[in-house]
Amino acid sequence: MLKSIHHAAIICSDYEKSKYFYTDILGLTIIAENYRAKRDSYKLDLALPDGSQVELFSFPSAPERPSYPEALGLRHLAFSVDSVELVSDYLRSYNIDVEPIRVDEHTGQKFTFFSDPDGLPLEVYEQA
Incomplete structure (x- = not known):
């Protein structure tokens, strides 16, 4: 379906x-x-x-998105990448705040979060 x-x-x-x-x-x-x-x-x-x-x-005049504390509904948008480190460094070169890289405890894959200009949480997730 x-x-x-x-x-x-x-x-x-x-x-x-x-x-x-x-x-x-x-x-x-x-x-x-x-x-x-x-x-x-x-x-x-x-x-x-x-x-x-x-x-x-x-x-x-769209209302702001309630994020912190996290509201019900869509939590974030995640993008698949080859290297979380390279993407994090690239984003930082544009003065974008990027959270420390973490490792998914279930898959062992690296990921991190950053935000778009309106504070929407975005994730980059490393695909092996």
């Missing part, structure tokens, strides 16, 4: 800042960019190399 995750949708507060973060820093590829005048909102479709997608939305 379900085959894969097609996309994750993110609402941002500063469209240009988030567009830069997801495309220029994280390297996602733009599929389509549309301004929806009736909603005064942008919708940016972004692709990862495996075909999965992120939809980036801007909505005027």
Whole structure:
């Protein structure tokens, strides 16, 4: 029935800042960019190399996301990487705060967390 995750949708507060973060820093590829005048909102479709997608939305006056303490609902978005160390160093070169690297006690794989411009928790998870 379900085959894969097609996309994750993110609402941002500063469209240009988030567009830069997801495309220029994280390297996602733009599929389509549309301004929806009736909603005064942008919708940016972004692709990862495996075909999965992120939809980036801007909505005027969207409420902040409750994160700490963690609220019910989607906890974070995780990206698969070859090297958590290399990605962490890369993100730090852009002055992005990255948590210390941890090891998943069940899989033995390395992972860490950082945040997008709106504080959305993002994870990089090392795939062997």
